[in-house]
Amino acid sequence: MNLQMEHVSVGVMILGALLVLVAMIGIVRFPDVFCRAHALGKGLTLGLMVLLFGLWLDPATEVSGLKVIAAIFFQFVTLPVASHLIARLSYEKNLPRVRRR
Amino acid sequence: MRSLVLNVLVAVIWLLLQSKPTLLDFFIGSALGFLLLFLFRPVLHSGDYVRRVIAANVFLGVFAWEFIRACAQLIRFTLFVPVDRLRPDFLIYDVSDLNRLEILLLSHCVSLTPGTCTVDISHDFTRLYLHVLDCPDPAAVRASIDQTLKRGILAFTR
Numbered sequence: 001m002n003l004q005m006e007h008v009s010v011g012v013m014i015l016g017a018l019l020v021l022v023a024m025i026g027i028v029r030f031p032d033v034f035c036r037a038h039a040l041g042k043g044l045t046l047g048l049m050v051l052l053f054g055l056w057l058d059p060a061t062e063v064s065g066l067k068v069i070a071a072i073f074f075q076f077v078t079l080p081v082a083s084h085l086i087a088r089l090s091y092e093k094n095l096p097r098v099r100r101r
Numbered sequence: 102m103r104s105l106v107l108n109v110l111v112a113v114i115w116l117l118l119q120s121k122p123t124l125l126d127f128f129i130g131s132a133l134g135f136l137l138l139f140l141f142r143p144v145l146h147s148g149d150y151v152r153r154v155i156a157a158n159v160f161l162g163v164f165a166w167e168f169i170r171a172c173a174q175l176i177r178f179t180l181f182v183p184v185d186r187l188r189p190d191f192l193i194y195d196v197s198d199l200n201r202l203e204i205l206l207l208s209h210c211v212s213l214t215p216g217t218c219t220v221d222i223s224h225d226f227t228r229l230y231l232h233v234l235d236c237p238d239p240a241a242v243r244a245s246i247d248q249t250l251k252r253g254i255l256a257f258t259r
Binding site: 019022023025026029030032034035037038039040041042043044045046049066068077081083084087091092097098099 | 168179184208209212216218219254
């Protein structure tokens with residue numbers, strides 16, 4: 001049972017790491033700052049949440065369950081704000097952006 | 102407010118009854134307290150609280166689904182769609198009939214739902230400036246925010 005839980009936990013953590021990787025690829029690929037803020041705000045939030053959830057499933061770290069949940073909560077609250085701040089700053093500074101109609 | 106205190110009180114009493122209280126027990130206790138408030142709502146006048154809690158939970162479910170959809174869309178745009186095909190644009194969303202807390206919740210949720218990201222708000226708190234990753238039709242984006250997020254948030258704040 002414990003071994004199975006460990007496998008599930010590792011699988012979930014790999015999934016989270018892949019999501020973070022996709023977010024990073026997005027940051028490199030997208031054309032301007034605003035699109036990159038999208039990749040940061042969504043991909044990184046879900047990626048880190050899934051990663052921490054995998055850590056929560058890991059039987060070895062069971063004692064710190066509440067801490068992991070608090071960490072997930074704060075990732076959820078702060079990361080979108082970070083992406084919003086990046087987008088807002090580049091809007092105020094009038095950084096170049098891509099438009100296609 | 103009184104109903105919330107009662108609900109938390111029942112949850113704490115449930116925790117005290119356990120020999121080894123865990124986080125799960127707290128949620129079970131909260132659910133039991135909510136059930137009591139639901140059953141005795143004519144006596145305790147907790148109908149409004151019950152309605153709000155149910156609406157908030159429904160919104161949580163809707164939002165989680167939107168969040169997962171947003172990430173699926175982001176993965177699609179990142180890996181499978183050529184970058185030249187994206188049509189990023191700004192969009193103005195009218196929030197003049199919401200109060201500050203509702204605007205805060207809405208802008209946070211907008212940042213996490215498919216294709217949109219909050220950029221700025223006008224000085225008089227009436228217009229949100231959003232950035233949309235792929236925006237062939239601004240009216241459709243506005244309508245989807247109206248129907249999913251705004252309606253869900255208003256259901257439990259009013």
